[in-house]
Amino acid sequence: MDIYTRRGALALSLGSAAFAMGCGSKFVSYRGPEVTRVEIQKSNRAMYLFHHNVLLEPYQVQLGFTAAGPKQFEGDGKTPEGRYHIDRRNPDSAFFLSIGIDYPNAEDRAFAAAAGKPPGGDIFIHGWGDERRGRSSDWTAGCVAVTNREMKLVYAMVRNGTPVDIFA
Template identity: 55%
Template structure:
């Protein structure tokens, strides 16, 4: 009887721990590309041309043009790669986009400015609430619950295309 109670208690503790974790498991089709439509404020996780999931997004506070320089508040446009992840992000969870690429760096140098960097797909801030839409400094933001899905669906090396 005692053994049964101990086993049930351990199973309950494991179940409660798993329910509260921001780290989820994903066993469905692999995400082969991420597509972002800035004008529609939509992001789609694709598997060979079919949308697996779609999300409403917030962007940089100046969302209507391609990012040109550090601090401009713009979200980049073009073809990039998901290249890193941060489980301890100030924005719940985050996955990095390899902005700036060689083209972005060349354009910024020609203009005599820094292209900036640290562009991520991330959740909500841990320390304050965003004030309205398009509140990031150039990143792509979703809800924390959505970011938990995205974090484990999208692998490093996945291409991302960001359209105007």
């Protein structure tokens, strides 16, 4: 059974989970299965939230404006690649809501130091903010973006400490 078939098996579970989508509120409640891993596939602009090996939610994403290759240095406009973790939350983000990814890790810092450059930082999964955007182009400075409506759910579902695997 592939991840998309498993998703159907969870539809009833998620349907009965509480998503309190208040019209004016940017915060919602989630009482469904725990998100144990976030996977981002840069090549197809997709983010998947998993409960172990069961897909809970798929999302289309936008990435850094220079999408090819891993983030290596401050200002390169690239989204990192590798294993990271959610390490912080920003309910007052300029991009609606955001959850932080602990880039740079020790390997990222060592690579940048060897080149004599700063590795950059402040990488988040965040909403679109106040601007209207299309799904067709990458625009962030290295972050992963979803719509504000989607970010409400991501923010509610994903906890600090959750692993984030970012693949080319």
